[in-house]
Amino acid sequence: MKSDNRIFCFSASNTLNALVASVIFCWVPAAAAQEQGTDPGVSSAAIAQAVELRDQAMQGTRAYEWVESLTTEIGPRPGGSAAEASARQWAVKKLSAMGFSNVRIETFPMIGWQRGEEEAAILEPYPQPLAITALGGSVATPPEGIEAELVVFKDFAALEAAGPDQVKGRLVYVGHQMQRTQDGSSYGFWGKVRWDGASEVARKGGLGIMIRSIGTDEHRMPHTGSMEYAMDAPKIPAVALSNPDADQIERIAARGVTVRARLRSTARVVENLESGNVIAEIPGRTHPEQIVIIGGHLDSWDLGTGALDDGAGVAITMEAARMILASGWMPERTIRLILWGSEEGGVFEQADDGGLVGGRAYVYAHRDELENHVMGAESDFGARRIWQVNYNVSDAARPAMQLMETLLAPLGIAPGDNQSSSIGPDLIPLKAAGLPAFSLAQDGRDYFDYHHTADDVLSRIQPGQLDQNVAAYIVFAMIAANSSIDDWGWGAASDGN
Structure with a gap:
């Protein structure tokens, strides 16, 4: 298969019994590629690792195990509640056992609400x-x-x-x-x-x-x-x-x-509550200060068990990060998994408006290092298959996006365009600060049958569809964290929405 940017061609072969990927790269000379603006800045070894992990994920992952555990052992997780605090401890225990670095909770005060x-x-x-x-x-x-x-x-x-x-x-x-x-x-x-x-x-x-x-x-x-x-x-x-x-x-x-x-x-508003973002990292080898974010939000509404919104997103991104970590691959940049707190409602005390509390708190806590954030993607639209990738990045970063498109295509994910404003909800405050837009769009045709209802429960999830999502987030994280491109369009593509 030839890539659209004409930098390389590759073929991948897999068997069920042996996850073997053979990758043949036909690189044009680096100087010529850079002159043409078509070099994604990703080594052939990093691409081969991304392909191997992608195909491994499609053979089965542990994502369903994580969402089953979260929704069974914790259940509903309203922002600022004791259940949400239990979910943070659940995540810390799981992530620490997986071997992530810098596992921590960044707490923040909030004003919440009870039904x-x-x-x-x-x-x-x-x-x-x-x-x-x-x-x-x-x-x-x-x-x-x-x-x-x-x-x-x-x-x-x-x-x-x-x-x-x-x-x-x-x-x-x-x-x-x-x-x-x-x-x-x-x-x-x-x-x-x-x-x-x-x-x-x-x-x-x-x-x-x-x-x-x-x-x-x-x-x-x-x-x-x-x-x-x-x-x-x-x-x-x-x-x-x-x-x-x-x-x-x-x-x-x-x-x-x-x-x-x-x-x-x-119903009543409740002040002086505490929520928090759970953070775990795969430290970067050459640029540890540069951050690529993946994640989902831990909290949920109180009516169901928050399986689709957003236990699935938590599970998908946890598993994508776990598989990268377990492979032993050290990315060039730090991959930061963030399990956001209190996305669904409430007010962050440092903000003028409500909602996206974890995202607002993160921007406030990391305000002096925001420009070190290269790219981010959040899974928060259920558990169906991803069907399209969209973004809004600089011209310099387009080759990296085109490489992602090439690697995502075998998953049935079609290219979108470079005019998107879509980004995960908890990343909206970061986008307002300058983070380029990026979205792996899931199929939402039945999502609003269950959204924010008592029917948002585990039985609505099909494990195989989670695996395709995990494979896609692996590709995103591996390419964004291993590309040598410096200008991803920070600030230029953001409109504050």
Whole structure:
């Protein structure tokens, strides 16, 4: 197979009984390659090792073992909770036993949130209970709850267009038309109602908001997730309805009747909590101060066991790093595994806004060495196969990316483009500081059936698909950590989002 950048050609042969890879490289002279801007700066030995480990992973890994252990022995892991602290100790024990260097926990203070009790019902004209869940960060209702007329809007745009006279003194329901997509793009578009809906209702005098869950399933399991309050609006309670219950409300409203509903929630913000990022390293041989990051987030929502979000990401990247370490290969740069704390919700006390607490805390703690971070990749989109690689790097780093594409292609991973802004959630604060964007995109067509629900459990994971993910993260880490390219585009490709 010939690479697109015409630097080398290789063939790899494997057998089930012997993981043997033969790699034949046809390098153009180094000076000529550098002049043409096509040299990825990776030795033939490092590429051969990446190919060998990639193919070894495809024969089976221990990733499923790690996610099974985490979800069984710890279970749900809300940010700042005792369970999340237990997950950090679980990770330290595992990583230390694997032989990683510099295994540690970097703790940070945070403001968290607890769900409490929650219930809702239609009172008139057709009395019946509703399956709801409070949104992360929501305030409680009054102790006795709220009983009021329920006004229905088909989506966030309809709510925005409504006058205060349609909302004041009422409970508000808002729907949406989220669809399945491979890349999850529908989530970002329709998710606005979850993030901003409460403040929009509050500005118009509404008492509380019920949204259709940001999900694609037909199960009676509501989806939680973080919401935000604007500074210019009162704080009102916000909950999500399961999709079947949302359908029920819309059918009732379509009959032209007045709907009255009841909502009660005891959710509360909790201050003075502690979370932390777990860090383990494979030290670099020649440039130990330069960092390549892989990882996932340890915390989860409280409804399920966080198998897909993000036990799978923890397991995938732990295993990729473990396999590199176990091979005895010493990378040129340090490979840093970060198992992030409190990604799902909460507030880092040094930041003005909420969410991504572990990522914000990491940037704050490492603010004097941020430019030593070369590249990063986070697994946080479930456990399905990776189907595409996207990035946004400098022209100098393009050959290294093209080499990655070549090595990822046998895994069924297609090249994307060099215009991507996608990056793992916990890496967003680093991206805002200048880290180039990089994403190994997983197939998300059914991810939002389970996302942030009680159905996010181990049985949703197929072990063989984890192995393909591990193989891909091995390729990323090996090439990024062993390329001699210095300019990866730090600062130039970041927009702060």
